[in-house]
Structures are given as structure tokens and as C-alpha cells.
Amino acid sequence: MSLTLIFGLYVFFLAAFTGYQVISKVPHLLHTPLMAFTNAISGISLVGSLLAAGGHYGTVSTVLGAVAVLAATINVVGGFLITDRMLRMFKKKGGAR
């Protein structure tokens, strides 16, 4: 096993544990926004997509990378917008209509 893998596994499991602690505290009320939210966050694959699209490894790579950038951007932008749109609707008693 390489050190990089061990290091990556540390990061993965610590993040998973943190995620468990934080996500299990999200009330049922907000589960749909939570899903839209994590969906937006998973658009972080945009980071990988940008590197793929910008590389100089031939047209095929660039085109595939560009499609990946497109798909990831849709997730990021759409995901954040719709999460906020949902959360705006949640009002406490007496809140403005």
C-alpha cells in the first residue's frame, strides 16, 4: 500500500465520520433540501472536470472533459439555487406570507 492511499483513506473516513455526525442531526423536515445540497456539493467533481477539459492531451480528452464540466456545473449551479429556493419557503408561524 502506498502512503498516498493510506493518507487518502484517513481523509475519507474522517470525512465520513464527520458527515455522519453532522448529517444525522439534520431534521426530517430538511431532508429534501439536504439531498439537493449534497448533490450540489458533489458537483465538486467540477475540479476534476476542469483539469480534464483544460489538458493538452488531444481533442477527445478535451471534448469529454468539456462535457464533464458542463454536467458538473449544472449540478453545482442548479443544486445550490434549488436548495436555497426550498429553504426560502420554510417559514415559522407568523412569518411573512
Next chain:
Amino acid sequence: MTATLSLTETFVQLLYLVASILFVLGLKDLGDAQTARRGVLLAELGMVAAVAGTLLYGVGVTHVIVRWEWIVVALLIGSAVGTGMGLWIPMTKMPERIALSHAFGGLAVGLVGVVEYLQHGGPQMTTLQISATGLEVALGALTFTGSLMAFGKLQGFITGRPVTYPGQNLTNMLMIVGTLGLIGLLVYSPGSAWAFYLVAALGVLLGVLLVLPIGGADMPVVICLLNSYAGLAAAATGFALGNNVLIICGALDGFSGFLLGMMMSKAMNRSFSNVLFGAFGAVPEAKAVTEGAQPSGPAPNVGSVEEAAEVLRAARSVIVVPGYGMAVSQAQHAVRDLANVLQANGCDVRYAIHPVAGRMPGHMNVLLAEANVPYDHLFDLDVINDDFTATDVALVVGANDVVNPAARSNQSSPIYGMPILSADLAKTCVVLKRSLNAGFAGIENELFVRSNTMMVLGDAKKTLMQFTSALKE
């Protein structure tokens, strides 16, 4: 990891670290409706930091990003499409949107995996890189087609009924083993491009075959699972690229999907494996048998709108039990109007939300929020269930299985053991239903023939509006 980083690289890595912290803080803020919007803002800042860092990395010492025109065009189109999907999709279509965006997520990750393979030229990849890339491509492809299947089922393009055939589980199992075997082969022979593309192809096929047998009622769990797969695929990308922010986000996403899936399974009294294998066929078959059969036993007590309105007028406390049927006919606004009149009469109105009401976790809460129902009037099953005995009226609107007492008492019922809302324990239970036929689930509901139940037949939205005008008189 031992090499000293250049100044630019250090800065980029620090930006990734900041992004990761912001994502976790954002998720934490989502734990409370009061702070949730701030959480979204934090995560948005995190995303800006991560993207800015990547672009900076691209122009820095390493010059890994050399072609900008494609990136700019893709970013612009993606933002435009994303904005459209974010702003104009109706709330009832939220599960479809989520499924579709899981498909986009899977596609992005899968394509990145293919490009990595092309770029590194396969043979030069380390064991970690090739195995992570293999997993990434398989999971990405599976998430892509699986999510499209889920979307098709929700949208009605594909039958919502489970499609099963003999040897299904065996076929799927063999394909999963085959995929893992090919990834193992790639570790020893990273240059075998045919094996790499076969992994991708198997992923595509698996996505279709794994979701095909899953019925409409289990969609909430499937959506959670696909969420989880999308996250794990992103995490695999992180391993392949040696990028921690991807590993962290992937883990967060993967785990949240898994956790929600477990919760949904529990709410339906089904195990995870139960949802994935087998039980799908069993339930609908039982449905098919009872369909069309005449309800036997005592006749239900059918009341008129006026009678029901009188019951509501006298009620001091009402618990509304909404179902998805209410939401699709947009009757939630009519419910809200009725609640306003009842409250003006001094009646206490609350809403009981079953965990699986709607088509995805928490869907009903969103639909009611859209109708301006304050969220502090919404109560989860475990919080409100004991209150039904002390309640004058339980108003069941478009819900069926989640109030079926058979889940408590009838061991032969397909839903036996599922936690239900105890609407039958209220002094009077008013059920709004289109007709006396067995509902979508096809399971007879003995609640309808209880002596304290009053059925009001007809379109729920119309009935509710009639209640409201009767009470206003």
C-alpha cells in the same frame, strides 16, 4: 506527499482546505431551518474557493490547464441550464430533478475517469491510480444510467412496476464480480484498454439492470442510494487525482445518501438488502391478486360534506395527515385555507408527516412549505403519534398505506410492521378519498370501515374547499 510544494501549490491546497471546512460548516448549518440558508451560502463560497483554486493551479507552475475556450463555453452553458433547473422546476417534480442531477454527477465523474486514463496513457498509472480510476468509471457509469432509469420511472417513461426475470440477482451479481475482476486485471496490466472500456460498459449496463426491478414505492430509497453512489464515485476521483477536497465531498455525499436510505428503509420496515434484492416482486404480485376484488366485511361509513363539516366545526383539535395524492392535485393550498378557518375558530391544527410521505425523503415538508404551512406546525411520526388519542379529528388527505392499521395487527399484510400514523385512534377520522376502490397500493385499508371513520368521497381539493366555505357560514 513528501515533496515540498511550491508557493502557488501551497496556496491552492490551502484554498481546498478552506473549501472543505466551508462544506462541513454548511452541512452543519443545514441542521436547523433557521440557519440553513446561511449554510448554503457557506458551501457556495467553498465551491468558489475550490474552483478558483483549480483554475489557479491550472495557470500556475504546472500549466495543466492550457485550453480555456472549452472550459468557458461549458461553464457558461452549464450555468444557464443549472439556473433554469434551479429556478423553474415545480416542487412536485423535485425527485425527478434530483434523479436527473445524479445522472449529471455520474456522467461528469465517469468522463473524468476516461480522460484520466487517456492522459496517463494507462500503462504509466500506479496501482492506486488505476484501481481508483476503474472504480470511478464503473460507479460513475452506473450512477449515470441508474439515475436516468430512476428519472424515467418517476416521469412515467418507464413502467413504475418492478420488472423482474428469472436469475436476475445472479446476473447482476456476476456482472458486479466481473467488473471488480476486470479492475483487478487492470491493476496488473494497466495498459489493457479493452478491459478499461469494458468496465465502463458494464457500469452502464449495471445501472440499467439494478434499477429496472425496483418499484415506484421504493423510489425514495433508490434516490438516496444513487446519491450515495454519486458521492462514492466522486471520492474515487479524489483518490485517483490525489485530491483531498474531492475525497471529502465524496465521503460527505456518499454518507448522506447512505444514511437517508437507511432511514427510509426503516420507515418502510424494510431492510436495505430487501429493497435491493427480491422483495420488489413480492409486494406487487400480492397487489395484483387483490386488485378488482370487492372489499368484504363491514361497509364503510360514508358521510356527506355537510356532516363532515359539522364534525370539523365542533373539533377543538385537528391533525391533518397528508399524502402524495394531496400534493399532486395541489390540494395543499386548500388544506392550508381550511386550517386558517379552523384556527380562526380556535381549533388547534397540526400536521403529521410520515417519513415516506411523498416521493423522496422530506418531500412532503417541502410541498407543504410551498403552500405556506409554517414548519413548526409539521410533526414527525414519532413526535405526534401519541397525540392522536387526545385529538378530535384526524383528517386524512390522499394518504393510504401510512394510516393502515393492518401494519400494526395483520401479520399477513405486505406492510405488516411498518410504522404508521395512528389516525384510527383519533375520536373521529375523516378520510378524503376519490372512491371506495382499493387505492394505488391495492391493499385493503381496514381504517375505512372502522366505526369512528367517516369517508368523504370525491376530489380532495373540491371537498376541502367545500369544508372551508361551510365553516365560514
